[in-house]
Amino acid sequence: MDITTQKPAAPPAAPGPAAPVDKRAARGATRPGDRIFLGLSRGSGIFVLVLMAAIAAFLTYRASIAISENEANFFTSFDWNPSGIPPEFGIAVLAFGTVVSSIIAMVIAVPVSVGIALFITHYAPRRLGGLIAYVIDLLAAVPSIVYGLWGALFLVPHLEGLYGWLDDYLGWTGIFEWNDGAPRSLFTVGILLAIMILPIITNVSREVFRQVPRMHEEAALALGATRWEVIRMSVLPFGRSGVISASMLGLGRALGETMAVAMVLSSSFDINASLLDTGGGTFAQNIASKFNEATEMGRDALIASGLVLFVITLLVNGAARLIIARRKEYSGANA
Amino acid sequence: MSHATLTPKPSSLRGATLPKWFGWAVAAGSVVLGLGISTAAGLDSDIQWALIAAVLFVVGSYAVSAKVEGRRQAKDRTATSLVWVAFLMALVPLISLIWETVKRGVKVLDGYFLTHSMGVVADTEPGGGIYHAIVGTLEQVGLATLISVPIGVLTAIYLVEYGRGRLAKAVTFFVDVMTGIPSIVAGLFVLSVWILMLDMGPSGFAGSMALSILMIPVVVRSTEEMLKLVPNELREASLALGVPKWRTILKVVLPTSIGGITTGVMLAIARITGETAPVLLLVWVTNFINTNPFQDPQASLPMYIYLQYANSGGSGAAYDRAWAAALTLIAFIMILNLVARGIARWKAPKTGR
Numbered sequence: 001m002d003i004t005t006q007k008p009a010a011p012p013a014a015p016g017p018a019a020p021v022d023k024r025a026a027r028g029a030t031r032p033g034d035r036i037f038l039g040l041s042r043g044s045g046i047f048v049l050v051l052m053a054a055i056a057a058f059l060t061y062r063a064s065i066a067i068s069e070n071e072a073n074f075f076t077s078f079d080w081n082p083s084g085i086p087p088e089f090g091i092a093v094l095a096f097g098t099v100v101s102s103i104i105a106m107v108i109a110v111p112v113s114v115g116i117a118l119f120i121t122h123y124a125p126r127r128l129g130g131l132i133a134y135v136i137d138l139l140a141a142v143p144s145i146v147y148g149l150w151g152a153l154f155l156v157p158h159l160e161g162l163y164g165w166l167d168d169y170l171g172w173t174g175i176f177e178w179n180d181g182a183p184r185s186l187f188t189v190g191i192l193l194a195i196m197i198l199p200i201i202t203n204v205s206r207e208v209f210r211q212v213p214r215m216h217e218e219a220a221l222a223l224g225a226t227r228w229e230v231i232r233m234s235v236l237p238f239g240r241s242g243v244i245s246a247s248m249l250g251l252g253r254a255l256g257e258t259m260a261v262a263m264v265l266s267s268s269f270d271i272n273a274s275l276l277d278t279g280g281g282t283f284a285q286n287i288a289s290k291f292n293e294a295t296e297m298g299r300d301a302l303i304a305s306g307l308v309l310f311v312i313t314l315l316v317n318g319a320a321r322l323i324i325a326r327r328k329e330y331s332g333a334n335a
Numbered sequence: 336m337s338h339a340t341l342t343p344k345p346s347s348l349r350g351a352t353l354p355k356w357f358g359w360a361v362a363a364g365s366v367v368l369g370l371g372i373s374t375a376a377g378l379d380s381d382i383q384w385a386l387i388a389a390v391l392f393v394v395g396s397y398a399v400s401a402k403v404e405g406r407r408q409a410k411d412r413t414a415t416s417l418v419w420v421a422f423l424m425a426l427v428p429l430i431s432l433i434w435e436t437v438k439r440g441v442k443v444l445d446g447y448f449l450t451h452s453m454g455v456v457a458d459t460e461p462g463g464g465i466y467h468a469i470v471g472t473l474e475q476v477g478l479a480t481l482i483s484v485p486i487g488v489l490t491a492i493y494l495v496e497y498g499r500g501r502l503a504k505a506v507t508f509f510v511d512v513m514t515g516i517p518s519i520v521a522g523l524f525v526l527s528v529w530i531l532m533l534d535m536g537p538s539g540f541a542g543s544m545a546l547s548i549l550m551i552p553v554v555v556r557s558t559e560e561m562l563k564l565v566p567n568e569l570r571e572a573s574l575a576l577g578v579p580k581w582r583t584i585l586k587v588v589l590p591t592s593i594g595g596i597t598t599g600v601m602l603a604i605a606r607i608t609g610e611t612a613p614v615l616l617l618v619w620v621t622n623f624i625n626t627n628p629f630q631d632p633q634a635s636l637p638m639y640i641y642l643q644y645a646n647s648g649g650s651g652a653a654y655d656r657a658w659a660a661a662l663t664l665i666a667f668i669m670i671l672n673l674v675a676r677g678i679a680r681w682k683a684p685k686t687g688r
Contacts, residue, residue, distance in 0.1 A: 037581035041493035044486045045506040048551065052509050055516070055524045055548075062527045115421025123418050132422075139429050141602075141668050143609020145637040146661045149644060150432045153654065195428045202425075226407055228414035249515065256517020258612035259637070263644060284519045288615055299531065306523040310516070317515030321508065 059307040066300035074304070080269050080290070082301035089301045091308055093269050097186055097280035098309075101261070102254045104190025104275070105197060110247050112194075113201035120202075121209040122231060133206060140199035148263035151192040152184075156264065159183040159191070163276055177274040184266040187275040189282070192264055193257055197250035204249060208242030209235055241323050248320035252313045258284035283309040351403050358396065358416070365391035385427065389420045433665075440662025443655045449663070452634075453622040458643070461652035465660050467624040468639035471539060474628040475618065475635060476608050478543035479550055484600055486547075487554025494555070495562040496584055513552040521548040522613030530617070537619045539628030542635070545613035550603045557599025561592040594682020601675035605668045611637035636664045 067074050069087050077090025116136070120129040160183055167178035216234035225233065236243075267281040267289060281289075287302045294302060369388030393416045401409035448464040456463030490510070494503055525545040529535050565588050573583040589596070614620075619632035620642050640660045647653030 031579050031581075033581045034579055037584065038497055041489040041497060042502075044489035045493040045498070045502065047486060048490055048506055048513065048555070049509055051548065051551075052513060054528075055520070058524055058527045058532075059520070062531065112421045112425050115418045116425050119418045119422040123415065124422075135429075138669060138672055139432075141605050141609075141672055142432065142665060143611070143637060143668065145609060145611045145640050146436060146665060147432070149640055149657055149661055150435055152644065154431065154435050155428075195425075195432075198425055198429075226411035228411040229407070231414070252515040252517075256515075256519065258517070258519045259615075259641065263641070284517060284612065287519050287523065288612055291616055296531075299526070303523050303527055306520050310520045313515055313517055313520070314512060317512050318508075320515075321511040325508075 055310070059303055059310060062300050063304035063307040066297065066304045069297065070301075078269060078271070080286070080301075082298045083295040087297055087301070091283070091305050093271055094281050094283045094286050094305055095308070096271050097265075097267075097285075098255060098282040098312075100275065100280070101186045101189040101193060101282060102251055104187060105193035105254045106247060106251055108191065108194035109197050109201055109250060110243075113198050113246070113250075114205055114243060116198070116202045117205035117209055118231060118235070120206050122227065122235065133203075136199050136202050140203065144196065144257060144260045145263075147192060147196050148260035151188070151260055151264040155192060156183055156188060159188055163187075166276065174273055175275055178276040181278050182266065183276070184264055185272075185276050185278050186265070186280050189261050189265050190275075192260055193254040196257065196260060197254050200253060201246045201250040204246035205239065205243050208239040208246070212238045241326065245320040245323040248316050248323070252317045252320065255313050255316065256284055256309060257282075258288050261285040262288045351405075352408075353400060353403055357399070358412075361396045361399070362392055365389075365395055385424075389424070392416055393420065436658060436661050436665060439655065439658035442659065444659040444662055448656075448659060452624045453639075454624070456622075458646045458653055459648050459650040461655075463656065465636065465639055465656075465663060467622070468634040468636045468660065469663075470624060470626055471618070471628075471633035471635040472608060472637075474626070475539045475542045475546060475614070475633065476604055478540060478628060479546035479607060480600070480604055482543065483547035483550040483554055483603070487551045487600075487603075488558050488596065490551070490555045491558035491562055492584060492588075494559055496580075496588070510552045510555045513548075514556065516548065517612075518545070518549055518610050519612040519616070521545045522616040524548070525613070526616050536630070537617055537632050538630055539618055539625075539633040542614045542618035542633075543628070545617055546607045546610060549610060549613075550607050553603040553606060554600055557602065558592075558596050561595030561599065562588060564595065565591045594678050597682075598675040598679040601671050601678070605671040605675070608668055608671075609637055609664060611641060614638050615641070636660055636667075640664070 066082065066087075066089075070082075070089060071086040072079055072088035072090050074090055075095075076092050077088060078092055079088045079090060080093075081087065082089045116132075120133050120136075124132060163178045163183045166176040170176040171178065212235050216238065217230050220230040220234050261282050262285045265281065265285055266278040267285060268279040269281065270279050272279050283305050287306055290298065290302060365388045368391050369384045369386075372387055373384035393413060396416050397409050397413045400412045404412075443461075449469070450466050451464035452467035453463040454467075490506065494507060497503075498506065522545045525541055525548070529541050529544065530537065535541065569587055569591060570583055573587045574580065578586070614635050614637060618635060618638070620634050620638040621632045622634070625631055625633045640657045643653045643657035643660065647657070
C-alpha cells in the first residue's frame with residue numbers, strides 16, 4: 001500500500017523502461033514481516049533436508065569407525081563379536097533374518113489386505129464398510145510394544161498346533177521342520193509382522209480402490225460382468241500401482257520393526273534351514289537386544305548395521321513414493 | 336426382446352441362481368464341519384478349525400455354485416468368499432489383541448496402580464504401579480511435540496504457501512521418505528550425535544529429539560493436506576485488502592485450518608507415544624520417579640511394558656502389570672485418536688462444497 005501512496009505521480013505516459021517500480025512489488029516478500037516469515041518457513045523446510053543429510057552422515061561416520069576396525073567381512077561374516085580382540089562382526093545372519101521374516105509377512109499380509117480393502121470398498125454394505133475402515137484405522141495406531149506383548153504371551157503358545165501341523169505335512173521339505181522348541185522362530189515373527197502391517201496396506205489400498213472411475217465399473221457391469229469380473233477387469237488394473245506402493249510402505253515398516261520382533265524371537269547368530277527353528281535375528285531386533293551390553297565399539301557396530309537398515313528402508317520407501325508420485329491423485333499416499 | 340418369442344421361458348435370460356441364504360448356509364455348515372473335524376481329530380488349536388472351516392467354505396460354495404449356476408458365477412462366488420475369508424481372518428488376531436489386553440489388563444488397573452511407582456517393589460512381586468512411567472511418557476512426548484509442531488507446521492506452510500521449484504519438490508520427497516525411517520534408526524542417529532559425540536548421558540530430552548524426528552513428517556503431511564483445503568478465495572480476499580502475506584497466513588489461513596492441524600498433531604502424538612526403540616537407546620528406564628527430563632534415565636509406558644515383560648522371570652504379577660500398562664497406553668492412544676477425529680469433524684473447514 002505504501003508503494004502506491006508514495007508514488008502518485010507516476011504518469012501513464014512514462015516511456016518504455018518503467019519497470020524498476022514494479023520489481024519490488026512483484027517479488028512480494030519486501031516487508032520485514034514477510035521476509036522473516038518466509039525465512040522461517042523456508043528455514044524449516046531446509047532443516048528437514050539437513051536433518052536427513054545429517055542422519056546419513058553421522059550414521060556413516062560412526063559405521064566407518066566400526067568397519068575400519070572390523071577383522072571379519074562385514075557382509076558375509078556369521079559372527080557378532082565387536083568387543084572382542086580383534087573385533088569381528090558381520091550382518092549376514094541379520095540380513096537373512098530380516099529378508100526372510102519380511103517375505104513371510106508380505107506373503108501373508110498383501111493378499112489379505114487387498115481382500116479387506118476390496119471387502120470395504122466393493123463387498124460390505126456401506127455402513128459396515130465405513131465402520132470397518134474406522135476400526136482398521138484405529139488398529140494402525142496400536143503401538144508395536146503391545147503387539148510384541150500379545151505376540152509373546154498369546155500368539156506364541158497358540159502357534160504350537162500350527163507348527164505341529166506344518167511339521168507333520170510339510171516337514172519333508174526341510175523348510176518346515178520343527179524340533180519341538182518354543183515357536184519363537186522367524187516364521188512366528190513373519191506372522192506377527194503380517195498382522196502389524198495389515199492396517200497400513202489395507203488403508204492405502206482402500207483409498208486407491210475407492211478412486212477407481214465409476215464409469216469403468218459401470219461399463220463392465222453393463223456388459224454383464226459378475227462382480228469378480230468387474231474387480232479383475234477394472235478395479236485391480238487401475239489400482240495395481242497403488243497396491244504395489246502400499247505393499248512397499250508395509251514392507252518398509254516390517255523391515256524396521258524392532259520391539260515386537262525382539263520380544264517374540266529367540267535370537268542367535270546362526271542361519272537355520274528350517275523356518276520353524278528358533279534362532280536368527282533381524283537388524284532392528286539385534287540393535288535393541290545387543291544394545292545394553294554393548295561397549296563403545298559394540299555401539300558403533302550396531303550403528304553400522306543400523307546404517308544398512310536405513311539404506312534399505314530408504315530405497316524401499318523412496319521407490320514406493322515414486323510409484324505414488326506418478327499417480328498424484330492417490331491421496332492415500334500420506335498414510 | 337424379439338428373442339422372447341423364440342424362447343419359451345423368459346427366465347432363461349437370467350440363468351439359474353442360488354437363493355440368497357445359500358452363502359450363509361454354506362458358512363454355517365463349514366463352521367460346524369470344521370469344529371467337528373477338529374474335535375474328532377483331536378486338534379487343539381483354534382486356528383486350525385477356523386482354517387478348515389474357511390477351506391470348506393470356499394471349496395463348498397464353488398462346487399455347488401459351479402453345478403447350479405455355471406463357472407463364471409462360481410468364480411464370482413469364490414472371489415466373494417475369499418474376500419470374506421480374508422476379512423474374517425484379519426479380524427481374528429486384531430480382535431484377540433484388543434480382547435486379551437483388556438481382559439488381562441483390568442486385573443491390576445486401579446487408582447493405586449496409576450498413582451504409585453515401582454520404587455520399592457521387586458520385579459517379581461505384586462504391587463507397584465506406573466506413575467513414574469506416565470510422568471516420563473508425558474514429559475518426553477510433550478517435549479517432542481514442542482520441538483516438532485513449529486518445525487512441522489512451518490515446513491507445511493512453506494510447501495503450500497511459498498513452495499515452488501526444486502527446493503519444495505526435494506522437501507516434499509524427503510518428508511515422504513522420512514515418514515518411513517524406522518524408529519530405531521532415528522534413535523541411533525541421536526545416539527551417535529548426542530551421546531557418543533557430545534558425550535551427554537541418557538535423558539528424556541534425548542528421547543524427545545528422536546521422537547520428534549518421527550513426528551515432524553507426520554505433522555508436515557497432515558498440516559499440508561489441511562492448508563490445501565483452505566479456499567483460495569479467502570487468501571485472495573485478504574490480500575486484496577492489502578494485508579501482508581504473512582498476516583494473511585497467520586490470521587486467515589491458519590485459523591481456518593486450525594481444527595485439521597490440531598487433529599493431525601494429535602494423531603502424530605498418538606503415533607509416537609507408543610514408540611519404544613528410540614527410548615530404549617536414549618532414555619533407558621528406571622523404577623523411580625524422575626520428573627526432570629533433562630537428566631538421568633526416565634521411565635516411560637512402552638519401556639515399562641518391556642521391562643515388566645523382560646525382567647519378569649515368568650512371574651504372573653509382572654505380566655499383569657505389563658498388560659495393565661499396555662491397556663493404559665492403548666486407552667490413551669485411542670482417546671487421543673477419538674478426540675482428534677471429533678475435532679476434525681467439528682471444525683472441518685468450510686470448503687464451499
